């Protein structure tokens with residue numbers, strides 16, 4: 662069996678875990694900020710959400726560079742053309758979302774505008790340093806800031822919903838291969854699932 666190498670596997674699971682955590686935090690914190698009982702916790706959670714999201718952006722750029730230098734292992738020869746197309750389309754869309762989703766959040770907070778009022782809330786990456794606002798959006802006039810905040814937040818929400826949809830398809834496809842087709846596609850990302858002797862396997866990707 663040809664599998665992904667350790668770096669590609671580490672990127673995959675680390676980024677997947679961070680994104681899943683951030684989807685949960687994102688959904689909880691927006692409403693929690695408007696509720697006086699959970700306002701303080703929500704404000705802290707915003708910083709965690711932003712720090713995790715920016716880490717996903719940085720890790721995704723590294724992962725994309727790695728992927729360009731180390732192509733993914735070839736699919737098994739029996740894979741039909743429609744499935745080859747579906748796999749490469751899904752993977753391309755995943756990369757676009759891994760970059761576009763955090764970027765839309767970063768653009769949104771760069772406007773320093775929420776709802777119908779300006780705000781002054783720096784983004785502190787895990788409390789270590791302040792992250793700059795993109796394109797000096799916070800210095801635009803109020804009408805422009807409000808419009809950009811509205812558009813980028815909407816994009817952030819739509820992209821996160823598309824992400825979930827894609828995630829469900831991706832997980833379903835992985836389980837179909839493992840449980841129904843009984844091939845090694847899932848084991849390429851989880852080598853422990855492989856029944857073959859792992860120490861002698863070639864790796865790639």
Ligand code: HEM
Nearest residue numbers: 680683684687688691711714715717763766767770818821
């Ligand atoms: C892995 C990357 C990310 C994921 C999966 C993610 C996901 C989400 C989700 C699901 C929501 C709730 C949307 C809704 O209410 O329908 C949200 C809200 C939000 N996200 Fe992200 N996000 C990510 C990255 C970022 C980044 C990098 C920033 C900023 C630097 C950011 C800033 C925000 C803010 C401020 C909100 C709340 C908007 C509000 O209620 O005012 N996000 N995010």
